[in-house]
Amino acid sequence: MVAVRKEFRDLAPPEEAHEAIASLDLEPESETVSLEDARGRVLAERIDATIDVPGFDRAKLDGYALRAKDTFGADEADPAVLDLVGEVHAGVEPDVEVGVGECVEISTGAVMPDGADAMVMVERTEESDDREHVSVYTSVAPGDSVMFAGSDVAAGERALGPGTRLTSREIGLLSALGVEAVPVEGKPVVGIVSTGDELVRPGDELHAERGQIYDVNSYTVAAGVEEAGGVPKLYPHAGDDYDEMERILVEASEECDLVLSSGSTSASAVDVIYQVIEDQGELLLHGVAVKPGKPMLVGRLDDSAYVGLPGYPVSALTIFRTFVAPAIRRAAGLPEPRTATVEGTMAVQERYAEGRMRLMPVGLVEDGDGNTLVYPVDKGSGATTSLVEADGVVEVPADTEYLSEGESVQVQLFSPDVRPPSVFGVGEDDPLLSRVLDRVGSPRYLSVGTRQGLRRLRSGVPDFAVASGPLDREVDAERLGAWTREWGLVVPDGNPKNIDGLADLADRDLRFVNRTTDSGLRTSLGNAVADLADERGEDRHDIVSAIDGFDLSLRAHESPARKVLAGKADAGLGLRATAENLDMDFVSLGEEQVQVLANPDRIEKSRMQVLAAVLDTVADETTTLAGYRAREQ
Structure with missing residues (x-):
């Protein structure tokens, strides 16, 4: 076949190249993977908790499980004296029930026995010498020092939403929920074809006198594909022969979601790749007004997307990172990469006067002008969800008494891939709301209840709050x-x-x-x-x-x-x-x-x-x- 020279006449602006690539369908089907293979993947569906975490009412401290009403009015001068009827240790099913005027010795993390609705720490008690009675020197309320089933994550609650990148934090939460396998977005398979008679694979014999060079693009682009969340698949070199190039590109298009070639994209009589695309598919764009990287192709090849990169390695990698990598990330459901630290300003004042260095978990949210606001996140050391809700930590020196609202801070992100949520909401837990959030894309929502949600909305930190029932005061919203x-x-x-x-x-x-x-x-x-x-x-x-x-x-x-x-x-x-x-x-x-x-x-x-x-x-x-x-x- 005789090649017809294709001249670059009207170079497309970069915006048009982005639009052309965005119009290509390179999204693979979702798949289910085991939890051990899920790190770095992106959830395709919402995961709701099917069990409570913890799955039982448990003691927060060493002490005694009892009925709260049996301690009402007790103090240092007039303790409540209860019968000691047994003991419960962590990891053991209770074999005793607490009745009126009774208590049970209990260890931290142990299952609360039937009949008990609270516990008192051992420091506020005293056992009799015969270990048959316990004097309680304080009154407690129902629920005191008890971590109820579902207080960390409750069955039926929205645990993680679609679009969530699964890092070690989310894997920990899924493990706590007993999830064995998860539905994730598929990784786009990207076929990589380097063209040119002068190319030699690394490891093969190089004849410089013939103008041969080692193939750099196949490996650098393959690495870039992996970094962007795709699966690279290398194909044999295609020479400058039309039939050979057509055979390899068609084979790649049948097996991949996206085909990338490098080289053979300039307006030379021997560079015929654009003719293959026009004959076997559709050429959307030929030439972009960028430097480096002017000779760029965008099109469709059968059912696959196609992008032709320049031949020079620097140009190929520059064009790949600028135009192609974002499309691969979108297809894989991944966010744009970013550095591991960010600067932000405190959204609220945070007091601290414990006299030791603090690594304060924080979340990020963007205000209406796109500025990064930083807010403290702390649900207690025993709460798995604190890790998911926090984006990083702020190191607070020991001699710092407080961080002022508006003060500039540096956040050490948990991962370079961490981004502020698309929207940040707080408030009432509601099944319909979970469905709404699924359609927003990468939101963060904290189920803190109506009262707390409105209080936080008044502080100016979240983007929205969800409230149910009658409101006790007006809200500027x-x-x-x-x-x-x-x-x-x-x-x-x-x-x-x-x-x-x-x-x-x-x-x-x-x-x-x-x-x-x-x-x-x-x-x-x-x-x-x-x-x-x-x-x-x-x-x-x-x-x-x-x-x-x-x-x-x-x-x-x-x-x-x-x-x-x-x-x-x-x-x-x-x-x-x-x-x-x-x-x-x-x-x-x-x-x-x-x-x-x-x-x-x-x-x-x-x-x-x-x-x-x-x-x-x-x-x-x-x-x-x-x-x-x-x-x-």
């Missing part, structure tokens, strides 16, 4: 979306105790599990209790006291229901959607509003606009969740 959800009592399938409503909890011998005081659902319940008290002409606190377990509060929306499912309670505060998901029965107590409230200074952030657009379609999602209704904006 813009409402992006809203819906209602049906709430009430989640009970076992068949409602064996025939619970009809809230009055049954107060009037009958029933065990109840509540949500934390930060939850908007808890506020709705509190208002319902107040209404019941008014109805009866009774004091609200008397009704609260009559409900066994009212003060036993759990963090996430499914946690109380799972207590009921496990036979630990007769009813739990929850949602109709939760009851249906867990095949349980439900006693409705009403509806409450859920609102997504935006920080007014962050409305113009691009991903906040994406969030707003997703929320505009939230009505479609409510049809598949029991008890949910969309509200007018």
Whole structure:
């Protein structure tokens, strides 16, 4: 075949080259890999917790497990004296139950025995000489020094979202959840073909007198493909013969998502590669107004994407990193790379006066102007999720008493690949919200409850907060979306105790599990209790006291229901959607509003606009969740 000379006439601007490559489809199908092979991969789907972490109520300290009400009024002068009826050690199933006026010796991390709802540290107690009694010199409240099942990660909670890069932090969280294999984005397979009769593979004999040179591009580009998240596949050299070049390129296109060639892209009579692309596919672009790297091709070859790189190694690598590597990263679901340290300013004041150096875990968020804000992240040393929520650490010297709001700090990132979340939200735990966040792309959301969420929104740190139930004060925020959800009592399938409503909890011998005081659902319940008290002409606190377990509060929306499912309670505060998901029965107590409230200074952030657009379609999602209704904006 006779080659026809192709001249560079109108060089495309760089923006057009980016657009041409972006138009190519080089995304592979997702796949499932084992946890040990998942490091560095990108989640293709949301992972919800199927178990509680921890999976049982456990003691935080060495001491004694007991009933909190047996210690009420105890102090140094008048201790509560309890019968010591046994002991429980870590890793051993309790074989003792705590009754009225009794306690059990317990080790840190041990399972709380039945009947106990709190514990007291050993330092505030004294055993009798015969080890039959324990004097408790302080009063404790239900839940004191107990880490309840699901307090770190709760079953049914959104653990990790699609688009999450799996580092050692996320692998640790998945391990804690018992996940054996995960769905991940596929790695694009990139075929690499170096062209030119002068090329010799490293290791082969080189004849410099013939103008031969070692093939540099195949190996440097292959390394770049791996760094960008792709799988390189090297093919034999293609000479400047049309038929040979066509054979190799067609073979590569059948086996790869993207084919990269280097060399044979200039407007020379012997450089015929552009003719192969035009004959076997579609040439989208020939020549870019950049230096180095003018002779660049972009096109399609059968069902594969194609990019032709320049022949000179420096030019080839420059063009690859500038134009091709970002496309490979996008196809693999990976973020842009970045240095391992970033400068930012403190979003809030952080006090510290312990007299020793502190490595403060911090998260990153961008303000409305694109500046990096740094905020402290600390859920306690025992919480696995602190690692996932933090992006790095700030080293605080021992003689630093506080970091001021607006003070410049340097963050040591956990990984060079760490990026601020696309959007940062806080507030109420909600099943519909999880679906919304899946469609935003790389968000960070902390389920801290309505009360804490609104407090943090007022501090100006997050981009948005999610609140449910009635709000106790005005918030300077813009409402992006809203819906209602049906709430009430989640009970076992068949409602064996025939619970009809809230009055049954107060009037009958029933065990109840509540949500934390930060939850908007808890506020709705509190208002319902107040209404019941008014109805009866009774004091609200008397009704609260009559409900066994009212003060036993759990963090996430499914946690109380799972207590009921496990036979630990007769009813739990929850949602109709939760009851249906867990095949349980439900006693409705009403509806409450859920609102997504935006920080007014962050409305113009691009991903906040994406969030707003997703929320505009939230009505479609409510049809598949029991008890949910969309509200007018």
